[in-house]
Amino acid sequence: MTPTLIVFWAFAGLAMGSALLCITRRNPVSSALWLVVTLFALAGLFVLLDAQFIAVLQVLVYAGAIMVLFLFVIMLLNIGRATRSDIKGAWGLGVGVLLAGLMMVQLLALRFGAPPQQLTLPPGAMARAAAEQGMVAAVARPLFSTYLVPFEITSILLLAALVGAVVLAKRKL
Amino acid sequence: MLLAPALSVSAVLFTFGVAGVLLRRNAIVIFMCVELMLNAVNLTFVALAQQLGVAGQIFVFFVMAVAAAEAAVGLAILLAIFRHRQTLNLQNINLLKG
Amino acid sequence: MPALPLSMIWVVPALPLLGFLVNGTLALARPGAKRAVSIVGVGTLVLAFAAAALAVAEFGAQHATAPLVFRYWDWIPAGELQVPFALQLDQLSAVMILIVTGVGALIHVFSVGYMHDDPGYARYFAYLNLFVFFMLILVLGASFPVMFVGWEGVGLCSYLLIGFWFNEKINADAGKKAFIVNRIGDFGFLVAMFLIFWRVGSLDFATVFAKAPAAFAPAGALITAITLFLFLGCTGKSAQIPLYTWLPDAMQGPTPVSALIHAATMVTAGVYLVARCGVLFALSPIGSATVAGVGALTALFAATIALKQWDIKRVLAYSTVSQLGYMFVGVGTGAYAAGIFHLATHAFFKALLFLGSGSVIHAMHRAYHATHSHEDAQDMRNMGGLARYLPWTFSLMWIATLAIAGIPPFAGFFSKDEILGAAFAEATVRPAWYVFWALGLAAALLTAFYMTRLMLYTFHGPNRTGEREREHLHEAPWSMTGPLVVLGALTVAGGALNVPPLFGGGALLERWLEPVTGVASRLSPLVEVPHATEWALVVGAVLVAMLGIAGALRLLRPETLVPARLAPPESGFGRILWKKWYVDELYDALFVRPIMWLSREVLWKIVDVRIVDGLLVDGTAVVTRALGWIGSRLQTGEVGVYVVGFVVGVLAVLVAALR
Numbered sequence: 044m045t046p047t048l049i050v051f052w053a054f055a056g057l058a059m060g061s062a063l064l065c066i067t068r069r070n071p072v073s074s075a076l077w078l079v080v081t082l083f084a085l086a087g088l089f090v091l092l093d094a095q096f097i098a099v100l101q102v103l104v105y106a107g108a109i110m111v112l113f114l115f116v117i118m119l120l121n122i123g124r125a126t127r128s129d130i131k132g133a134w135g136l137g138v139g140v141l142l143a144g145l146m147m148v149q150l151l152a153l154r155f156g157a158p159p160q161q162l163t164l165p166p167g168a169m170a171r172a173a174a175e176q177g178m179v180a181a182v183a184r185p186l187f188s189t190y191l192v193p194f195e196i197t198s199i200l201l202l203a204a205l206v207g208a209v210v211l212a213k214r215k216l
Numbered sequence: 217m218l219l220a221p222a223l224s225v226s227a228v229l230f231t232f233g234v235a236g237v238l239l240r241r242n243a244i245v246i247f248m249c250v251e252l253m254l255n256a257v258n259l260t261f262v263a264l265a266q267q268l269g270v271a272g273q274i275f276v277f278f279v280m281a282v283a284a285a286e287a288a289v290g291l292a293i294l295l296a297i298f299r300h301r302q303t304l305n306l307q308n309i310n311l312l313k314g
Numbered sequence: 315m316p317a318l319p320l321s322m323i324w325v326v327p328a329l330p331l332l333g334f335l336v337n338g339t340l341a342l343a344r345p346g347a348k349r350a351v352s353i354v355g356v357g358t359l360v361l362a363f364a365a366a367a368l369a370v371a372e373f374g375a376q377h378a379t380a381p382l383v384f385r386y387w388d389w390i391p392a393g394e395l396q397v398p399f400a401l402q403l404d405q406l407s408a409v410m411i412l413i414v415t416g417v418g419a420l421i422h423v424f425s426v427g428y429m430h431d432d433p434g435y436a437r438y439f440a441y442l443n444l445f446v447f448f449m450l451i452l453v454l455g456a457s458f459p460v461m462f463v464g465w466e467g468v469g470l471c472s473y474l475l476i477g478f479w480f481n482e483k484i485n486a487d488a489g490k491k492a493f494i495v496n497r498i499g500d501f502g503f504l505v506a507m508f509l510i511f512w513r514v515g516s517l518d519f520a521t522v523f524a525k526a527p528a529a530f531a532p533a534g535a536l537i538t539a540i541t542l543f544l545f546l547g548c549t550g551k552s553a554q555i556p557l558y559t560w561l562p563d564a565m566q567g568p569t570p571v572s573a574l575i576h577a578a579t580m581v582t583a584g585v586y587l588v589a590r591c592g593v594l595f596a597l598s599p600i601g602s603a604t605v606a607g608v609g610a611l612t613a614l615f616a617a618t619i620a621l622k623q624w625d626i627k628r629v630l631a632y633s634t635v636s637q638l639g640y641m642f643v644g645v646g647t648g649a650y651a652a653g654i655f656h657l658a659t660h661a662f663f664k665a666l667l668f669l670g671s672g673s674v675i676h677a678m679h680r681a682y683h684a685t686h687s688h689e690d691a692q693d694m695r696n697m698g699g700l701a702r703y704l705p706w707t708f709s710l711m712w713i714a715t716l717a718i719a720g721i722p723p724f725a726g727f728f729s730k731d732e733i734l735g736a737a738f739a740e741a742t743v744r745p746a747w748y749v750f751w752a753l754g755l756a757a758a759l760l761t762a763f764y765m766t767r768l769m770l771y772t773f774h775g776p777n778r779t780g781e782r783e784r785e786h787l788h789e790a791p792w793s794m795t796g797p798l799v800v801l802g803a804l805t806v807a808g809g810a811l812n813v814p815p816l817f818g819g820g821a822l823l824e825r826w827l828e829p830v831t832g833v834a835s836r837l838s839p840l841v842e843v844p845h846a847t848e849w850a851l852v853v854g855a856v857l858v859a860m861l862g863i864a865g866a867l868r869l870l871r872p873e874t875l876v877p878a879r880l881a882p883p884e885s886g887f888g889r890i891l892w893k894k895w896y897v898d899e900l901y902d903a904l905f906v907r908p909i910m911w912l913s914r915e916v917l918w919k920i921v922d923v924r925i926v927d928g929l930l931v932d933g934t935a936v937v938t939r940a941l942g943w944i945g946s947r948l949q950t951g952e953v954g955v956y957v958v959g960f961v962v963g964v965l966a967v968l969v970a971a972l973r
Contacts, residue, residue, distance in 0.1 A: 048218075048221075051218055051222075055225045058225065058229065059229065059232070062229050062232045062252055065232075065236070065252065066232055066233075066235060066249055071244055071245055074245050074248055075248060078248050081229075081252065082255065088262075089259075089262050091218060092262050092263055093266045094276075096273070104284060105251075105280060108284065109251065109287045113247070113287070116291045117244060122244070130240060131238075135954065139235060140235070142962065146230075146231050146964070146965060146968070147228065149968040151224065154223045182273050182274065186274055186277065197278060200281070201284070201285050204288045205288070208289050208292040211293055211295070212295045306952065306953045307952055312949070312951035313950055
């Protein structure tokens with residue numbers, strides 16, 4: 044059990060635990076906050092996986108912006124109090140647990156099953172790239188060369204989302 | 217060597233997200249569970265990127281951007297619905313019933 | 315005369331087709347243009363006869379031993395089944411086209427006078443031209459399918475012409491009966507064609523007849539089946555037992571139609587078919603025996619019915635059925651030339667008889683029309699002593715009567731005698747033929763008897779038409795009497811076509827037909843009998859004929875007859891004969907009623923209403939609505955339900971991924 048692995052499982056355990064709590068809380072604010080914890084834990088995992096830049100992005104964008112937006116909306120709608128159980132009734136519960144369970148089984152089966160033939164994994168590609176040009180450059184260089192078109196399109200997408208959000212949320216058009 | 221455990225964690229988180237979507241009635245909480253699912257997928261990409269190259273991380277970048285856009289628009293829609301029907305309980309929002 | 319290439323033989327059927335198109339258009343556009351219709355209708359036939367005569371002369375000059383086949387275009391190119399539209403000119407089809415166009419032209423001329431006052435004049439000539447076209451296709455066809463086109467076409471025209479005055483139900487019914495009964499025969503023809511193609515791989519006459527001796531085991535089951543099915547077609551088209559019942563009813567049509575279609579040409583198609591397929595019949599003793607046997611039986615059977623019929627056309631109709639039986643005895647025995655010879659002579663004297671009766675009926679109609687009477691113009695009990703008023707018709711019909719009875723030197727004597735002689739000869743090797751010969755001889759006796767009866771009641775004795783009508787009875791115009799004279803001449807001289815060596819003749823027709831009939835004759839040779847036997851047979855036949863005539867003259871008393879409306883109903887055995895041995899009633903009970911019951915109770919009420927309408931049509935609607943109802947239940951409008959659907963789908967995809 045190497046130290047890396049211990050740290051990994053610590054963060055992973057934190058992530059899974061807080062995710063479980065997130066989906067079971069009655070208070071939406073509590074759910075949101077537990078999700079934030081999950082995101083932080085995931086950021087830690089990213090660091091361990093040689094994705095430092097992505098980890099920082101996760102904290103800044105996901106936890107810092109998106110979740111804040113969620114909390115704003117919850118507060119705006121004034122639903123930030125614990126309601127009577129929000130979870131569905133017996134039938135829904137049964138179906139949901141069954142399906143989720145099936146999915147977990149299938150996914151783990153996929154994960155523990157034999158990998159497809161073509162997928163031979165050369166070790167440590169990311170680490171090498173980072174060693175060569177530094178972490179940020181390793182991500183940024185492809186982003187502005189090979190993946191330039193999706194990058195630009197994403198900016199248009201954000202513009203559309205911006206306009207859409209403003210229009211949809213107005214009281215009067 | 218972290219790939220295998222990371223994929224397991226990702227599977228579990230994804231399943232939690234699905235369970236949340238299936239079991240909860242509050243629209244915003246369901247939305248949060250969707251975000252959880254997206255994050256689980258991000259974890260998968262990053263784990264594989266560690267071995268296979270930077271394309272995985274690029275993809276995570278884009279997922280985050282799209283998730284942000286989606287969250288903004290989605291929440292705006294939820295706002296509009298709440299203003300109309302004063303409830304976020306999905307079982308009551310069934311005007312498409314045919 | 316310039317010699318046109320024989321490949322232009324298509325002109326011969328094309329001319330009546332042109333006549334049909336022009337007259338048909340006139341019938342639709344300008345029905346009153348009688349002059350134009352007459353010129354086109356008759357003209358095309360006369361030209362067709364001229365063309366046919368030229369073609370046959372040219373053909374004869376070439377002394378060809380193989381048939382000339384002219385392919386015009388690929389009709390059915392379907393893999394192994396290659397059927398070109400091809401016409402074949404050989405000795406047999408040459409004889410047939412001369413008869414069809416020649417007698418046809420004469421009857422067209424007759425029709426000008428007979429149908430003159432009919433409002434459907436143009437339509438009549440259109441149909442008549444179309445009939446001649448199809449008949450020519452039938453006899454000129456170079457393969458079974460082309461012949462079948464003609465076969466079906468003449469059936470269609472027969473239906474159209476029998477039901478020409480379709481506004482009266484009885485005429486329309488007669489047309490339907492003819493067509494439907496013929497259809498049964500056509501089924502036989504089709505099955506035979508399928509079997510032939512199955513074994514030989516081709517349907518061209520030349521190919522089939524060349525390969526037949528090798529392809530079929532002699533006297534085997536397949537060739538017997540083929541010949542029997544072909545003969546079924548013949549019994550339909552040529553009105554033999556069991557499918558003859560349509561012919562007497564066909565007399566509802568105009569009399570020239572009866573003369574052309576139901577005496578001279580269409581009904582002989584079956585005889586032509588057997589002669590054409592002689593090779594096939596020669597390979598199957600059972601097949602040819604069936605042909606001869608059914609022919610002989612029909613000859614006698616129909617003759618018995620003719621004894622007691624009062625309608626003049628009915629007598630002639632049954633006479634036709636009977637004489638066709640003779641022709642089948644001829645071709646069934648293998649004496650193809652004799653059968654075709656009788657076909658030709660019968661065309662002459664039967665057409666003469668029918669047209670003569672048409673002349674009589676025409677006069678009777680006129681008379682009744684003038685006095686506004688509603689008596690039956692065709693019933694012999696209303697006639698009598700017409701010799702005074704219609705002298706030409708009288709004498710010419712007596713010539714035809716002597717011919718049909720078989721009195722020398724008229725045409726019928728030679729042809730009928732050859733057939734009976736051939737049958738007797740065959741009987742020396744196949745004893746069954748003694749029965750056929752005896753039946754034929756008995757039929758000859760009855761033929762002489764009933765024909766004399768017809769003449770007696772119609773032309774001799776006192777006149778029963780009525781006082782006021784009598785002054786309106788007179789001979790037909792020359793347009794009608796002219797063709798009668800020509801036919802009379804042919805009846806007298808026609809015997810010269812095939813005078814047998816017995817009388818010192820050259821057997822012209824037999825020698826002419828030898829290239830066609832030779833193959834079959836070699837497979838199944840005709841039997842020769844000593845000259846003494848032949849002479850005995852001839853004398854015997856003539857004696858029988860004279861006995862029939864004398865018997866009728868002695869036994870029948872025309873002066874005891876009363877007009878039809880006063881006549882007492884038939885009784886006893888005579889009633890059975892008058893009622894045609896109740897065959898129509900038997901068919902009605904055995905076939906018609908059960909089929910109508912089946913159609914109404916089962917096919918309509920159950921299959922059509924319940925299964926097709928109810929189950930298939932309404933059922934489809936019900937199922938569709940049910941499926942739609944199920945679909946509508948999925949539209950709950952609740953997102954939660956939709957998400958469950960998503961997840962189930964994803965699980966299914968994952969299952970596929972796990973394999």
